[in-house]
Amino acid sequence: MTARTRLLDPAVGGAMSALSKVAKRGFGDPALAELVVLRASQLNQCAFCLDMHLAIAREHGVSERQLGMLAAWEEAEDVFDERERAALALTEAVTLLTAGFVPDEAYERAAEHFDEARLAHLIGLVVAINSWNRVMVSRRIPPGGHTP
Helix, strand or coil: CCCCCCCCCHHHHHHHHHHHHHHHHHHCCHHHHHHHHHHHHHHCCCHHHHHHHHHHHHHCCCCHHHHHHHHHCCCCCCCCCHHHHHHHHHHHHHHHCCCCCCCHHHHHHHHCCCCHHHHHHHHHHHHHHHHHHHHHHHCCCCCCCCCC
């Protein structure tokens, strides 16, 4: 497996970076944003993004217990609160789209915990990381090389 040299046209990369920054800032919870980004990256098997965002999550105070249990968040009821669980459920629904749409239950659960603006930013964040995951996986970019 060889990394492919060019990631993106600089204008496209800049637009994706801008989307990521605006979504995170508007969401307003840096620690939960990193859990969301990590969960999507786990589902998409993006080693580069996992490596990068694990470091950022630790900087934002995400506990080692949460990081270790993230892949099994549904069973780890005492590790994640209801707000975190709602965000993670919506993240999975948007990332996987197995039924062709986001189930009403996942959306409504998140809407109970986030106002309209934060919910829009949460969805934007999930869309952004899914895009980055696909770029990094398709280009076979290995973990490492990012310094937060």
